[in-house]
Amino acid sequence: MPTAIEVININKTFGKHHVLHGVTLTVEEGTTRVILGGSGSGKTVIMKHMIGLLKPDSGEVRVFGQNIVPLKQDALVEMRKSFGMVFQQAALFDSMSVFDNVAFPLVEGAQKVSKEDIKRRVEEKLSILGLGQAMQKFPSELSGGMRKRVGLARALVTEPKIVLYDEPTTGLDPITTDNVDQMILEAKQKFGVTSVVISHDIASALRVADRVAFLHEGTIVEDTSPAELRKSQHPFVKKFLSTWFDK
Amino acid sequence: MAAAVSPALQKLTRPLEVIGSGVIDGLDDLGAVLMFFFRVMTRMFRPPFRMHVLFTQLEFVGVGSLFIVLLTGVFTGAVFTLQSVDAFARFSAQSLVGATVTLALARELAPVLTALMVAGRVGSAMATELGTMRVTEQIDAMEVMAVDPLGYLVAPRVFAGAFMVPLLTMLFIMVGVAGSYLVAVIFSGIDEGAYMARIERWLDPSDLFQGLSKALVFGTVVALIGCYKGFHAAGGARGVGQATTGAVVIGSIAIFVLNYFLTALWL
Ligand SMILES: Nc1ncnc2c1ncn2[C@@H]1O[C@H](COP(=O)(O)OP(=O)(O)OP(=O)(O)O)[C@@H](O)[C@H]1O
């Protein structure tokens, strides 16, 4: 199977703070890769490298075989057309309504989509995520979980080939969480979408994952299948999982 | 190395180092702003052209600043005339008041004061808006959606500044002259014929061009600095606040400094 994303031995420091120590991670096309790890371990930083929002101090990031680290703005814009990303804090445009937020990538992006198509696709995505009633609201009028779902709708509305989810289900109720998991699975099965999911919800993570990477103090300490991860001997991973096994 | 230098010598070199690094930082910033300007310019003249975004900005900069520009214009013309009438009376040259005030308005007062008002109202707003978008990752989100934020956010704002400040300056001159006329002819009883004749005799279209060309530069610079500050804001609410303050302070200083050089260039 071809690889969609390869992160090769990247290092990243912010000032004196060395966040990533030689991280290597591959994501096969058409699979779902989950990244687990403690808070502040560098998960979001890795994800931002995958889409060129951050550049590594050393190492390479390859998307469909192309090293994106040296790319200039125009080439990055081109590359990002096959991506969608859900931000941890939603990052909605606060001066636009929910509808306009979700329509944004269709209206302003590269795809030429007719007005009717935009309306149809936006409404469809929003109603799947239970936001049919909130279309004309503004982000400041939404709850945290609603904002997260608008962010999801916005990332998925262009039907991208690769979707990066930064904690898509944090703050959602169990039913909506299940809905989101189903969406991730369905996108993979129906359209061969490649997904990278950062999650704190171990149950949901293991349900959607084809492969799991466990990040601890800026290095990948486990890179296996969900079933194998449960047998991990790494002390921090064991501790991390035990909280969930106890339930 | 530093340990080898005697403390006395260090006392001498230390201020030089501070000044030196200040100058280098300043030049670095200037270089960065110029790079930013260059990148924005490349976006301004190539598609996609987003007319709805541009019109929002034109309206915000132009229509939004109308009231304060009209108000400051009338009062500037009026008060400058009041002083001139008093001063010119000392050597019986009151009929020159109109020409003097109009010349000063067209060349200096209108572009500088209009730009200062716009720096306070518009430059700050641009810095706050873009700064908030930066620290809440809205700009990152835009990039991720393959929309170039320089083209979508910055180019229309800089264009609106460059386009609207000259227009506002025009208005400033017009209401300024009206205010001046009011004070000179109606309140101070200067002969209307002489007042108008002197304006016609001494005023040249090039005076107007001088003012408007300044306005064009100031409008571009004020919007550019506001956007630059906002676009590079970091560190939450405090960072946005610093960006806003920086936009107004640096924008205003830039107006005064550039005004000197532009004037020298014209004269
Ligand atoms: N822009 C930045 N500037 C400075 N430090 C940063 C920046 N982004 C991240 N960091 C630092 O990098 C480390 C990893 O951050 P990251 O956001 O990747 O954590 P995370 O694994 O996503 O945590 P969480 O699960 O809480 O979201 C943190 O210690 C953070 O302080």
Ligand SMILES: [Mg+2]
């Ligand atoms: Mg994170």
